Amino acid sequence: MNELIKIKMSDAQIDSWPLFLQEAVKDHDKFCLIIEPERKLCSNCDYLVFDKGTLQYISSEFGKMSFNFEETMLYHQRQRYALTKEPLARALGIKGDNKGDNKRIIWDATCGTGKDTLLISYFGAHLTSFERHPLIYLLLQDALRRFPLDIDLRFQEAKISGNNLPAPEVIYFDPMYPSKKKSALPRKEMLIFKDIVGEDLDASEFLEWALTKATERVVVKRPSEAVPLKLKPTASYKGKSTRYDMYKIF
Numbered sequence: 001m002n003e004l005i006k007i008k009m010s011d012a013q014i015d016s017w018p019l020f021l022q023e024a025v026k027d028h029d030k031f032c033l034i035i036e037p038e039r040k041l042c043s044n045c046d047y048l049v050f051d052k053g054t055l056q057y058i059s060s061e062f063g064k065m066s067f068n069f070e071e072t073m074l075y076h077q078r079q080r081y082a083l084t085k086e087p088l089a090r091a092l093g094i095k096g097d098n099k100g101d102n103k104r105i106i107w108d109a110t111c112g113t114g115k116d117t118l119l120i121s122y123f124g125a126h127l128t129s130f131e132r133h134p135l136i137y138l139l140l141q142d143a144l145r146r147f148p149l150d151i152d153l154r155f156q157e158a159k160i161s162g163n164n165l166p167a168p169e170v171i172y173f174d175p176m177y178p179s180k181k182k183s184a185l186p187r188k189e190m191l192i193f194k195d196i197v198g199e200d201l202d203a204s205e206f207l208e209w210a211l212t213k214a215t216e217r218v219v220v221k222r223p224s225e226a227v228p229l230k231l232k233p234t235a236s237y238k239g240k241s242t243r244y245d246m247y248k249i250f
């Protein structure tokens with residue numbers, strides 16, 4: 001039985017598709033890309049399209065989504081982060097003195113839109129980022145093609161991939177959290193993202209595995225008011241709307 005997630009892809013500009021996309025189309029073991037003529041993709045379809053040099057996801061309900069790493073990195077450059085005050089840097093144990101070969105070896109097990117991965121990369125780390133959803137992974141790979149960064153991006157369930165890799169010092173984990181009852185709707189990107197990915201129901205199981213794999217600590221991102229994914233974190237670092245629960249490995 002083919003359990004791959006089927007993804008519709010417009011044939012627009014097929015001659016100018018980047019190599020990674022051409023390879024993904026041929027890699028039937030990993031991706032199930034169904035190429036359709038642009039004119040056949042109706043207004044009630046969700047699909048990928050390569051347009052204006054960018055891979056984009058078209059959601060019939062919510063609109064377009066692509067990731068722009070250049071914009072995000074420029075934003076970080078404009079901030080004057082003090083690592084000793086940034087909750088994420090503190091939770092991960094990234095200090096200003098972690099430079100070059102001394103940078104921490106960190107896995108972002110849940111790359112998603114790449115926002116946290118980019119921030120961790122900006123803070124400074126030897127970073128491997130995992131994404132298991134094929135559509136999100138392809139959007140991430142395209143963003144990295146347009147704006148290359150020193151990030152080892154891997155398309156796989158982090159636990160499966162991680163079992164064959166040397167252990168990192170830190171595993172960062174930000175699973176999809178069940179929707180909250182909120183009056184204000186989340187941003188468009190979040191709506192599209194949630195629609196694609198759904199919920200990460202295996203989060204607790206993953207955390208238990210991460211605690212056996214990381215050599216130094218595991219950090220879990222939670223909404224500020226949520227209960228910890230596992231009780232009694234070693235320390236918690238509060239941001240505006242989020243909290244980073246850190247579990248130290250002793």
Ligand SMILES: C[S@@+](CC[C@H](N)C(=O)[O-])C[C@H]1O[C@@H](n2cnc3c(N)ncnc32)[C@H](O)[C@@H]1O
Binds near residue numbers: 114130
């Ligand atoms: C809440 S989002 C992460 C958001 C991310 N921190 C960001 O900055 O956009 C969770 C993402 O991680 C992926 N994911 C969840 N569990 C995973 C796992 N065990 N291995 C690889 N990817 C995973 C999901 O497919 C989803 O894209």
